[in-house]
Amino acid sequence: MNSTHTIRGKRLTRSFYERPTLEVAEEIIGKYIVFDKNGHRKSAKITEVEAYIGQDDPACHAARGMTKRNAIMFGRGGFAYVYLIYGMYHCLNFVTESKGFPAAILLRSAEPIEGFDFCQGSDKKMLSGPGKFCRVFQINLTHNSLDLTNGHLYLQDRGAETTIVKTPRIGISSGKGHLWRICDAQSQFLSQPLKSRRS
DNA sequence: TGAATGATGCGCT
DNA sequence: GCGCATCATTCAT
Numbered sequence: 001m002n003s004t005h006t007i008r009g010k011r012l013t014r015s016f017y018e019r020p021t022l023e024v025a026e027e028i029i030g031k032y033i034v035f036d037k038n039g040h041r042k043s044a045k046i047t048e049v050e051a052y053i054g055q056d057d058p059a060c061h062a063a064r065g066m067t068k069r070n071a072i073m074f075g076r077g078g079f080a081y082v083y084l085i086y087g088m089y090h091c092l093n094f095v096t097e098s099k100g101f102p103a104a105i106l107l108r109s110a111e112p113i114e115g116f117d118f119c120q121g122s123d124k125k126m127l128s129g130p131g132k133f134c135r136v137f138q139i140n141l142t143h144n145s146l147d148l149t150n151g152h153l154y155l156q157d158r159g160a161e162t163t164i165v166k167t168p169r170i171g172i173s174s175g176k177g178h179l180w181r182i183c184d185a186q187s188q189f190l191s192q193p194l195k196s197r198r199s
Numbered sequence: 200t201g202a203a204t205g206a207t208g209c210g211c212t
Numbered sequence: 213g214c215g216c217a218t219c220a221t222t223c224a225t
Contacts, residue, residue: 050217052217060217061217068210069209069210069211083217084207085216085217085218086218086219087207087209088206088208089207091218108217130217131218132218132219170217170218171216171217172216173215
């Protein structure tokens with residue numbers, strides 16, 4: 001039942017990324033990530049991200065200055081920052097803000113849209129976590145520093161409307177006070193379920 | 200339903 | 213050496 005029809009959408013340009021990170025993070029929910037690899041297209045709707053903002057954010061990789069690994073974060077917005085974590089998983093980030101201000105948005109979870117087999121019925125968890133997303137999308141260190149505005153990995157606006165919820169970030173030991181994990185409040189495709197509200 | 204744990208490699212002190 | 217922006221599995225309650 002998979003369609004090979006290409007869904008149209010507007011590619012997000014440099015001006016989308018080169019803004020305050022929290023603004024970008026809130027607007028990025030509901031956007032679509034597209035990866036064209038060898039003529040095969042995968043796409044997914046973004047449901048959950050985290051913001052890592054500047055050298056005053058202790059959880060941000062740039063907190064202790066520029067290194068070879070995090071150098072891309074110090075450049076212009078609109079590039080991919082990919083790193084290896086725990087020796088076995090990759091995490092994909094979107095660099096934000098202008099040159100000189102290091103910040104990025106971690107893609108934590110998404111809803112599969114195009115280019116997947118759904119025979120297992122476990123699609124809700126297929127992309128639910130930063131490591132799982134990269135494994136399925138085959139994102140690795142070779143994709144670090146790719147230009148999202150001019151390449152085969154990019155974001156699209158397909159006009160989806162969303163309601164967002166903010167929570168503390170996951171898996172960090174410092175910087176827990178900020179509500180910089182941003183989720184689609186209605187989505188079933190999150191890395192962790194939101195706390196249900198009690199009456 | 201939740202806590203503990205092992206796998207695994209790189210960057211940094 | 214140690215500590216990670218993780219995940220799947222095992223064990224306890």
